[in-house]
Amino acid sequence: MGKTIVEKILSEHTKDEVKPGNVIWLDIDVRSARDFGGPNVVKHYREHYDSEPVDNPQKTFFTFDLVAPAKTIKYAINQSICRKFAKEQGIKVYDVGSGIGTHVLMEEGHIIPGKTAVGTDSHYNIVGAIGAFGQGMGDVDITFVFKTGRTWFEVPKTVKIKLKGTFEYPTTAKDLTLYILKHIKTDFALGRAIEFYGEAAESLPLYGRITLLSMVTEMGGIIGYVPFTEKTVEEVKAFTGRSDFSPTYADPDAEYEKEIEIDVSGLGSQVAAPPHPHNVYDAQDLKDVKVDMIYIGSCTNGREEDIESAWKILKGKKIKDGVVLSITPATRRAYKKLMDKGILQELFEMGAIITNPSCAGCAQGHPGMTGEGEVSLNTSNRNFPGKQGKGETYLVSPEVAAASAITGRITDPREVL
Amino acid sequence: MEKIIKSRVIKYGDNVNTDVIFPGRYTYALMEPEEMAKHAMEDLDPDFQNKVKERHIIVAGKNFGMGSSREQAVSSLVYAGVKAVIAKSFARIYFRNAINNGLLVIEHKEAAEFIEDNDEVEIDTEKNEIRVKGKVFTFPPLPQEVLKIVEAGGLINYVKAKLEKEA
Numbered sequence: 053m054g055k056t057i058v059e060k061i062l063s064e065h066t067k068d069e070v071k072p073g074n075v076i077w078l079d080i081d082v083r084s085a086r087d088f089g090g091p092n093v094v095k096h097y098r099e100h101y102d103s104e105p106v107d108n109p110q111k112t113f114f115t116f117d118l119v120a121p122a123k124t125i126k127y128a129i130n131q132s133i134c135r136k137f138a139k140e141q142g143i144k145v146y147d148v149g150s151g152i153g154t155h156v157l158m159e160e161g162h163i164i165p166g167k168t169a170v171g172t173d174s175h176y177n178i179v180g181a182i183g184a185f186g187q188g189m190g191d192v193d194i195t196f197v198f199k200t201g202r203t204w205f206e207v208p209k210t211v212k213i214k215l216k217g218t219f220e221y222p223t224t225a226k227d228l229t230l231y232i233l234k235h236i237k238t239d240f241a242l243g244r245a246i247e248f249y250g251e252a253a254e255s256l257p258l259y260g261r262i263t264l265l266s267m268v269t270e271m272g273g274i275i276g277y278v279p280f281t282e283k284t285v286e287e288v289k290a291f292t293g294r295s296d297f298s299p300t301y302a303d304p305d306a307e308y309e310k311e312i313e314i315d316v317s318g319l320g321s322q323v324a325a326p327p328h329p330h331n332v333y334d335a336q337d338l339k340d341v342k343v344d345m346i347y348i349g350s351c352t353n354g355r356e357e358d359i360e361s362a363w364k365i366l367k368g369k370k371i372k373d374g375v376v377l378s379i380t381p382a383t384r385r386a387y388k389k390l391m392d393k394g395i396l397q398e399l400f401e402m403g404a405i406i407t408n409p410s411c412a413g414c415a416q417g418h419p420g421m422t423g424e425g426e427v428s429l430n431t432s433n434r435n436f437p438g439k440q441g442k443g444e445t446y447l448v449s450p451e452v453a454a455a456s457a458i459t460g461r462i463t464d465p466r467e468v469l
Numbered sequence: 470m471e472k473i474i475k476s477r478v479i480k481y482g483d484n485v486n487t488d489v490i491f492p493g494r495y496t497y498a499l500m501e502p503e504e505m506a507k508h509a510m511e512d513l514d515p516d517f518q519n520k521v522k523e524r525h526i527i528v529a530g531k532n533f534g535m536g537s538s539r540e541q542a543v544s545s546l547v548y549a550g551v552k553a554v555i556a557k558s559f560a561r562i563y564f565r566n567a568i569n570n571g572l573l574v575i576e577h578k579e580a581a582e583f584i585e586d587n588d589e590v591e592i593d594t595e596k597n598e599i600r601v602k603g604k605v606f607t608f609p610p611l612p613q614e615v616l617k618i619v620e621a622g623g624l625i626n627y628v629k630a631k632l633e634k635e636a
Contacts, residue, residue: 075614092540100625174538174562190540190566196624204614204624208561238484238532243561272532274561328484415537416493436488436536438512 054303056210057277058245061185061300065168072209072309082162082169083197084113086153087120087127088415089172090134092191097137097198107201109142113162115153115171116146120410151383151409152351154178154186155262158292159385165280165288165297170197175351175433177275178266181258182288183299185275208245208274209309210302215250217317222465224361225260226353226431226449228252229267230322234332235314242272244309247302252316253278258287259355266352267433270329321464324447326435335452335464343427344443346377346457347413347420348450350432354382354409356389358431358450363395365454365465366402372460377404377453378420380412404457413440429453429462472595474552474573476525480586481513483530487542487563489513490534495541505541506548521549526592528584529556534563543570553592555599557581568615569624575599580606 055063059070068076085093097106106112114134122128131148138145146156154176157163165183170176172194179186189203197203213232246268248254256264261278268276280288280299289295321335348354348362359379371377379399381387387409390396396406405419413420414432422428422443431453435445446462455465489512491505510517527546533556534542543566546554553573567574573594580599583606584590591600599606610616621627 073612075612088539096625100629172538174536176538188538188562190538190543190562190569192540192569192624193565196628200628204618206612206615238535242532242558270535272535272560434488434536436486438492438494439488 053307054305056245056302056306056308057183057247057300058185058208058210058275059306061166061168062205062207064166070207072207074207075204076207077202078168078205079202080170080197081167082111082113082157083194083201084115084153084157084171085134085194086114086118086172087116087131087134088118089191089194090114091130093172093195093198094133094137096191096195100195101199103140104199106141106143106198111201112141112143112198113153113157114138114143114145115150115156116148117150117152117411118415120148120408122148148410149384149408151381151386152354152411154351155354155382158182159383161292161294164292164294165299170194170203174269175266177268177273178262178351180265180268180275180277181261182292183277183280187274188269208243210245210247210306211241212308212311213246213248214311214313215248215252216313216315218252218255219316219319222365222451222469223319223321224449224451225256225263227319227322228316229264230324230329230332230447231316231319232314233267233270233324233330234322236271236312237330238270238272240271240312241268244273246271246273246276248276248278254281257357258284258291259357262355263352267329270433321449321452323452323462324435326444326446327437329434329447335448335462338446338462339464341427341446341462343375343429343456343461345420345422345426345428346375346453347380347428347430347432348378348453349380349382349412350414350430351382351411352433353431353450354380354386356381356386359386359390360393360395362450362454363399365451365468366399366457369458369468371403371457375457375460377457378407378413379404380407381409383409416440429456471552472593474526474592474594476552476590477523477587478526478528478584478590479517479520479524480584481527481529484532484535485513485529487534487536487539490542491539491545493537502544502548505545506550509545509549521551524587525550525552526590527551527554528581529554530581531557533559535560538562538566540566540570543567543572547572555581555584568611568619571619571623575608577606577608580608
């Protein structure tokens, strides 16, 4: 019997039989904790393992991306707890200002195709974009991996999503992602690995794959993959600075639990209204919703290409009075590229706020929270009540975010192009 | 784990997410257990603190625990006195966190549909049965390896015990 992509990657990292439903002991190549989970990982570690060495300091990382730099003394203390532990153990810290942990670990070539990685970030499965296996886990799980380099994992069943048709700019990967969510909600893929096929998925550039596969979490899925094209191979080489990998493809006789076809021909801009990411509408149907805050960034849409695309729409236009536009590149490297192109300067001159690389307005870190009755558009991945403040959050693409910044209401970018 | 868990239930709907189980604004303040317990469910059900005094089982719909990987979404419920959650389905990170923290989680579509708010429910963890209003639902046992983790009181304890045995 052939294997799916996830089954192949897991097989390379375990002695146990990889079959859906089996619980296997999995070797983990890269393990990391953030400034949220990190302090609890250190606390658990000291409690259970005292000052014993971690399994492998070269494969272990802290990435501070949430409250960066610390906004209160409490968070500062939490970060210092991790820094002290890292120093004792010889662990590298990608400190405040480095950017979003998963992105940094890929950019620095620690996570590459075919590898396994876990960390205290529920969007860790974003590394599916480069054909790696990643999984977000809780503090106890990560403590255990720090010490042993292994974890238990139930092999998921794999489902297939076939996309029919294609779409055109300014419809982008985020609109595709939201549209898929609208169709499958959280039922179809709950606890499953997903493989996406069809031109609309396979032609996505790497940054678009990052968008789609980061939101497999919102689909309830374990991890998602889009088969590499030749272009993907080149993009991943440039992104990770590594070429010592070969992409993983599913066997022709691999077994899928079920499959679904979704027609995305001529897809327009999509928006997820509160209170769930799968509460999705056409942008045009929400054009009367007035907007107070707009946030472009996050692991889902914080790459340089995302921000450049927003800039293209904003260029030569004005940000509507009363609208606050905040922009957060995902990493220092993304930030530098945008700076070198002069894009950040132009966005600044338009009146946008440019923050340091981080998760910023996605979790209740900072900045970009809303007050009661306010509406925010966010290019991130969750719009649960309370997640970004007291107001209401709509999830959008960078293109819709930019168009709406011009008009002050939810706007299909076609209106302003 | 207790062999019999008997209590009236608190019932919620689908997609109860980690941000309403334990709000992000309190996350990772390294809070004391009592303090964490006080904030559990506060954005979903302002009356939760009263209810949980006498009702220790939560029954919910699909995808319970969707959202972030924060473990407080499990531990805050445990500290508040919740002994078990029966749901139509669970988000996978939440399911693991529950196992690693000793919260009994049972996936059972029919039972989760049948049980109504405030019903008296008995969970028998030896016979793998949910008994309610004269009806009995059986649930499949956890996979062997996972069951060992739960019985050992969590992941770290399990492997410690295993290593000591092997040594």
